[in-house]
Amino acid sequence: MTKTIAILGAGAWGTTLANLARANDHQVRLWSRQGDLSLEDVVKNAEIVLSAISMKGVQDVALSVKSCQISPQTIFVTATKGLDAKTTRTPSQIWQTEFPDHSVVVLSGPNLSEEISQGLPAATVVASKNTAAAQVVQQVFSSGRFRVYTNSDPVGVELGGTLKNVMAIASGVCDGLHLGTNAKAALVTRGLTEIIRIGKVLGAKTETFYGLSGLGDLLATCNSPLSRNYQVGYQLASGKTLTEILASLPGTAEGVNTCQVLMQISQEQNITMPITEQVYRLLETQVTPKQALDELMLRDTKPEYHQ
Ligand SMILES: NC(=O)C1=CN([C@@H]2O[C@H](COP(=O)(O)OP(=O)(O)OC[C@H]3O[C@@H](n4cnc5c(N)ncnc54)[C@H](O)[C@@H]3O)[C@@H](O)[C@H]2O)C=CC1
Numbered sequence: 312m313t314k315t316i317a318i319l320g321a322g323a324w325g326t327t328l329a330n331l332a333r334a335n336d337h338q339v340r341l342w343s344r345q346g347d348l349s350l351e352d353v354v355k356n357a358e359i360v361l362s363a364i365s366m367k368g369v370q371d372v373a374l375s376v377k378s379c380q381i382s383p384q385t386i387f388v389t390a391t392k393g394l395d396a397k398t399t400r401t402p403s404q405i406w407q408t409e410f411p412d413h414s415v416v417v418l419s420g421p422n423l424s425e426e427i428s429q430g431l432p433a434a435t436v437v438a439s440k441n442t443a444a445a446q447v448v449q450q451v452f453s454s455g456r457f458r459v460y461t462n463s464d465p466v467g468v469e470l471g472g473t474l475k476n477v478m479a480i481a482s483g484v485c486d487g488l489h490l491g492t493n494a495k496a497a498l499v500t501r502g503l504t505e506i507i508r509i510g511k512v513l514g515a516k517t518e519t520f521y522g523l524s525g526l527g528d529l530l531a532t533c534n535s536p537l538s539r540n541y542q543v544g545y546q547l548a549s550g551k552t553l554t555e556i557l558a559s560l561p562g563t564a565e566g567v568n569t570c571q572v573l574m575q576i577s578q579e580q581n582i583t584m585p586i587t588e589q590v591y592r593l594l595e596t597q598v599t600p601k602q603a604l605d606e607l608m609l610r611d612t613k614p615e616y617h618q
């Protein structure tokens with residue numbers, strides 16, 4: 312059945328998702344700060360409101376939507392991969408706080424928008440506490456080139472997409488320094504262990520991180536020059552400054568902000584995050600890429616798995 316869908320954020324991801332929904336004959340209205348349509352007009356009578364806004368704009372946009380006319384049945388979908396700098400909340404937690412009586416669905420997976428725009432096949436996950444709402448969103452986007460799975464762990468799905476961005480920066484550094492395939496495999500695998508350690512404390516289920524939105528997105532983003540986060544790391548390794556890199560980067564690299572928020576969480580909740588800490592110190596110019604590598608390689612020896 313045709314749905315009326317408001318998509319907020321007309322960047323790379325919002326535009327790609329709009330095209331996927333339109334290809335399935337849904338009525339899509341796209342909103343951006345620079346566009347001609349008002350937020351009020353875009354969300355009016357929408358059965359689904361999907362946000363693909365960069366993390367830094369989510370709280371303000373959610374508050375603006377709150378002052379618009381929204382049907383009680385409207386499903387909110389969030390596709391942002393980040394953490395709020397002020398509150399450390401995830402985007403779905405922000406939307407759910409502002410709309411406590413609505414269903415909120417997280418959409419996240421190994422989804423480099425450039426490949427999807429080219430019509431290449433991809434899969435994703437839609438996760439919600441409300442299974443029926445996740446199934447509605449599944450139907451909206453599913454097609455022969457975009458396979459959509461449901462999941463009942465929204466925070467886990469969301470954190471998989473968010474935490475891997477920091478590992479993608481580290482992977483870019485690893486490739487930029489030409490450290491080889493063994494080093495990359497070690498980094499991504501220990502990165503997953505670190506993601507699971509953080510994710511469990513933040514309320515996610517371990518098994519979610521072994522799925523598309525966890526391991527799947529980690530593999531895609533850590534291995535593709537199309538990833539903006541990977542590009543940040545790769546170019547840092549080549550000697551550019553973060554300011555120079557961000558000035559020429561097409562779109563948002565959420566891992567930079569996420570890394571700062573994670574350091575705050577690490578201190579507050581006493582979670583060990585060695586890779587995240589080195590990425591943070593590198594972004595803050597406290598270490599060089601080579602020093603960050605040495606710090607990780609020369610940590611105390613330990614069993615692979617410990618409590
Ligand atoms: N591009 C991709 O391949 C994918 C991106 N994502 C996530 O989707 C989100 C958006 O990414 P992209 O579309 O690639 O970024 P982008 O930089 O291309 O677009 C960001 C959009 O957010 C809007 N925006 C930024 N700050 C705002 C504010 N303060 N108020 C209102 N609107 C604001 C911009 O105007 C733009 O429409 C990010 O969290 C990203 O991690 C998720 C999956 C794939």
Ligand SMILES: O=C(CO)COP(=O)(O)O
Nearest residue numbers: 420421422423538539540
């Ligand atoms: O999340 C993404 C792929 O799933 C996009 O990665 P970047 O934001 O690093 O480009």
